Amino acid sequence: MRITIHYAFLPHTDAEAALVFYRDILGFEVRKDVGYEDMRWITVGPVGQPGTSIVLHPPAADPGVTDQERGTILDLIAKGAYTAVTLGTDDLDGLFDRLQAADADVVQEPIDQDYGVRDCAFRDPAGNLIRINQLTE
Numbered sequence: 675m676r677i678t679i680h681y682a683f684l685p686h687t688d689a690e691a692a693l694v695f696y697r698d699i700l701g702f703e704v705r706k707d708v709g710y711e712d713m714r715w716i717t718v719g720p721v722g723q724p725g726t727s728i729v730l731h732p733p734a735a736d737p738g739v740t741d742q743e744r745g746t747i748l749d750l751i752a753k754g755a756y757t758a759v760t761l762g763t764d765d766l767d768g769l770f771d772r773l774q775a776a777d778a779d780v781v782q783e784p785i786d787q788d789y790g791v792r793d794c795a796f797r798d799p800a801g802n803l804i805r806i807n808q809l810t811e
Contacts, residue, residue, distance in 0.1 A: 678725055681717075682759055684802045685733035685751055689714040691799035692730045699776045700761075702728075728759065733800075751801045754781070758803035760793075766808035770794045784808075 686692035696702045696718045705727055706717040713735055719727035733751055734744040750756035763769045770784050773796055781795035781803065792808040 681727050681729050683729045683731055684757055684759060685800055686730040687800040689716060695798050699773060754797050754801045754803045760805040760807060762807045762809045764809050766792055769806060
């Protein structure tokens with residue numbers, strides 16, 4: 675039996691800003707861009723890896739979420755405390771430089787962690803925490 679991660683979900687608060695970050699800066703390809711009323715679900719992923727995608731979705735789109743709950747969710751997203759994803763790259767310093775040159779919100783510069791990982795961290799335009807690990811393989 676083989677199990678893979680097919681989709682991860684991250685909320686976006688501005689579809690166009692999310693596209694600039696994930697498509698133009700990170701270099702992900704857009705796999706789907708689906709709109710419904712005034713909302714958009716955008717599926718992106720690394721080029722050459724069609725089995726792994728991130729779905730950028732409107733936050734708290736569930737009709738069962740109250741306005742107060744929606745406000746709480748938006749506050750948590752803006753603080754970077756709602757959700758996160760960790761990416762891996764074979765060139766951490768190069769990717770860090772590219773993100774920094776694009777004025778991405780730097781949370782942590784590349785560092786060798788005590789637990790054996792070299793990584794850095796950014797926030798995407800919505801505030802989601804994006805950690806990036808140096809791949810060692």
